Amino acid sequence: xxxxxxxxxxxxxxxxxxxxxxxxxxxxxxxxxxxxxxxxxxxxxxxxxxxxxxxxxxxxxxxxxxxxxxxxxxxxxxxxxxxxxxxxxxxxxxxxxxxxxxxxxxxxxxxxxxxxxxxxxxxxxxxxxxxxxxxxxxxxxxxxxxxxxxxxxxxxxxxxxxxxxxxxxxxxxxxxxxxxxxxxxxxxxxxxxxxxxxxxxxxxxxxxxxxxxxxxxxxxxxx
Numbered sequence: 001x002x003x004x005x006x007x008x009x010x011x012x013x014x015x016x017x018x019x020x021x022x023x024x025x026x027x028x029x030x031x032x033x034x035x036x037x038x039x040x041x042x043x044x045x046x047x048x049x050x051x052x053x054x055x056x057x058x059x060x061x062x063x064x065x066x067x068x069x070x071x072x073x074x075x076x077x078x079x080x081x082x083x084x085x086x087x088x089x090x091x092x093x094x095x096x097x098x099x100x101x102x103x104x105x106x107x108x109x110x111x112x113x114x115x116x117x118x119x120x121x122x123x124x125x126x127x128x129x130x131x132x133x134x135x136x137x138x139x140x141x142x143x144x145x146x147x148x149x150x151x152x153x154x155x156x157x158x159x160x161x162x163x164x165x166x167x168x169x170x171x172x173x174x175x176x177x178x179x180x181x182x183x184x185x186x187x188x189x190x191x192x193x194x195x196x197x198x199x200x201x202x203x204x205x206x207x208x209x210x211x212x213x214x215x216x217x218x219x220x221x222x223x
Contacts, residue, residue: 104123
């Protein structure tokens with residue numbers, strides 16, 4: 001099967017250049033599945049308790065009026081601080097330019113996908129040219145070591161990257177693990193990923209189920 005083949009035929013996506021973790025960025029994410037949480041609806045045996053809990057969290061954001069930035073741990077802040085340097089190294093290594101975007105909302109005119117149009121969004125670390133994207137991870141030493149040892153994309157990040165590919169329609173998405181505390185030759189690794197058609201069909205099924213739960217709950221609690 002062609003690596004760049006996609007399930008979605010038309011995309012009318014909206015891009016928002018709000019800085020990530022700001023009030024505006026949090027508001028635009030209201031009531032939507034996000035790439036960073038998509039793994040919660042992609043468990044092997046169905047939505048399960050975790051997926052249903054996530055549906056309730058989506059409902060909560062849909063009816064909230066005020067948003068506070070989530071807790072940022074030391075490890076998370078370290079990752080945020082190291083991301084720009086990782087992006088520079090990536091650009092030098094790949095001899096390319098990357099661009100930042102705050103949030104992309106999935107919209108489509110495909111009849112069989114209209115019920116999840118506007119219900120999914122992604123916050124890419126970087127877009128690469130016209131065809132690619134980049135997810136940067138700056139983990140703690142143990143996880144970075146595990147990432148270095150992986151020959152393919154770690155399952156830990158697979159759903160997030162595939163969601164980015166699904167929403168954007170990009171041909172490929174690179175995963176970069178980066179930790180500057182390591183010796184030369186071990187500081188970073190880049191793994192290229194392509195759209196997984198079987199994953200996309202499963203994701204559509206789960207996203208539709210999630211949307212039904214969210215819609216039914218909103219109707220139930222509506223005053």
